[in-house]
Amino acid sequence: MDAERPELPPQVALLWGRRGPARRGRTSGLSVEAITQAAIRIADAEGLGAVSMARVAAELHSAPMSLYRHVDSKDELLLLMSDAALEGAPELAGADWRERLTSWAYAVLACFRRHPWYREIPISGPPVGPRNLEWFDRALAALADTGLPEGEKVLVVTGLMPVVHGQARLSIDLAAGYEADPEAFGAGFAHALATVVDPARYPALSRVIASGVFGPGGPGGEDTPPEGYDDFGPEFAFALSCYLDGVAAFIARTTSQR
């Protein structure tokens, strides 16, 4: 099987550890995996901004330019990180597809939380690394007993990804913002709104403000960290629940036609 491996694009081959080993030359003291793991350690400890080629090399007691024998560019390193940082996808527990998809979504969020820098890496193509595909597989598996055709399962899962990714990004961004400037949230936010919002220009928002939603006693009014800071709050639960309500209706429509 391995000997008959058809040709893969370079980056796919890289993600799967299938760039052929060197056939001549000195043996290597570095490896793609070691470089990737060092980069992830640095990012986890200090954020993605701290991941420079020089810093990764120092972590490995090498010179920066030696990294380029193993990865073509920093972008390539980021791509490797975007797969390797995803921990193995859990087997999902749950009595039905809805519980399992909910469990999947929260597991994705938790993973993003453990690597908050993950959201800063742009997605450059369809998921193709081993870990990314694992998570994709588990989400599809959650829908196994719905009776949906395979194409529709893909639609449900690819529709869920922006929901989860968007939520992950927003909640982590806001958590970082709160840490940097807590005064911008809660009462400080309410105060700023009250100051700048002109009812003529913002009529609906003015009504919300007048209702006290952003003030003391309102659900967004306390000087608490934003949703996502230390727990998964109601906003994500609401959005996920609404999406899954829609999926449930879609499943009912689709399977009742067969």
Place this chain on the structure above:
Amino acid sequence: MDAERPELPPQVALLWGRRGPARRGRTSGLSVEAITQAAIRIADAEGLGAVSMARVAAELHSAPMSLYRHVDSKDELLLLMSDAALEGAPELAGADWRERLTSWAYAVLACFRRHPWYREIPISGPPVGPRNLEWFDRALAALADTGLPEGEKVLVVTGLMPVVHGQARLSIDLAAGYEADPEAFGAGFAHALATVVDPARYPALSRVIASGVFGPGGPGGEDTPPEGYDDFGPEFAFALSCYLDGVAAFIARTTSQR
């Protein structure tokens, strides 16, 4: 009213053009707005990576360091851009809340499309700039005739934001990825999957692949640009529709209890 303006946080004041004018010293040839608009022009033409202080200054026939008389840092410039690039929020047409929210979502996506770099700017706090608040106001206004209390309106809108933002980010990322490497999509993707996916490790994904969804003739199988490249495709319509189905159920539950 203006004379009695209570104190605002510095960045809020900046976003609202309320840093006090200079009271002494030479008159200024630059302005926050000119700097921001120059930065947006460059980003629109060449992407966010091209926006350096030196480049913005050159666009204005100034020296890079003179920008710092008007903005504290490049981060502050990015914050300004993140509000100024949002065009005025449209008045939403539609017979009911659902049509108006759908219209809102597509208008947000279209705006992101015109400024693809927008997604790369981290969100640092709750929306507080004039344009961001305008869009927030319009989404709230779309729910005016639902009978929902104000707090619940906020929940629906804040639940929708990650859906739209997540979709915008993903679709623009993928469009950029396709432009860089079209072979990674369509048949190339299907081929890579067939090569690397082991049914023992990826059972559900293997079934999807075997069904031909990613192959020729399948909905994802043609060598077409990914969703979002030149039009809004079915994935976003599906996700949005599911979310709104859930919102409809939420509205029915909430308003039937009153």
Place this chain on the structure above:
DNA sequence: GCGTTCAGCGTACGTCATACGCTGTTTCGC
């Protein structure tokens, strides 16, 4: 044994954000 291929890395370059401080202009307070 020789030529080719390989890993490690020194040197160098252009680019970046921004600290520091000089110069000239404008306003404020006495």
Place this chain on the structure above:
DNA sequence: GCGAAACAGCGTATGACGTACGCTGAACGC
């Protein structure tokens, strides 16, 4: 009206960044 303070513009400089280029020594294939 004058001097001091405040201001804008920007030159100089610094440390940091990613990476091109090429030298050196090690390992392999013929």
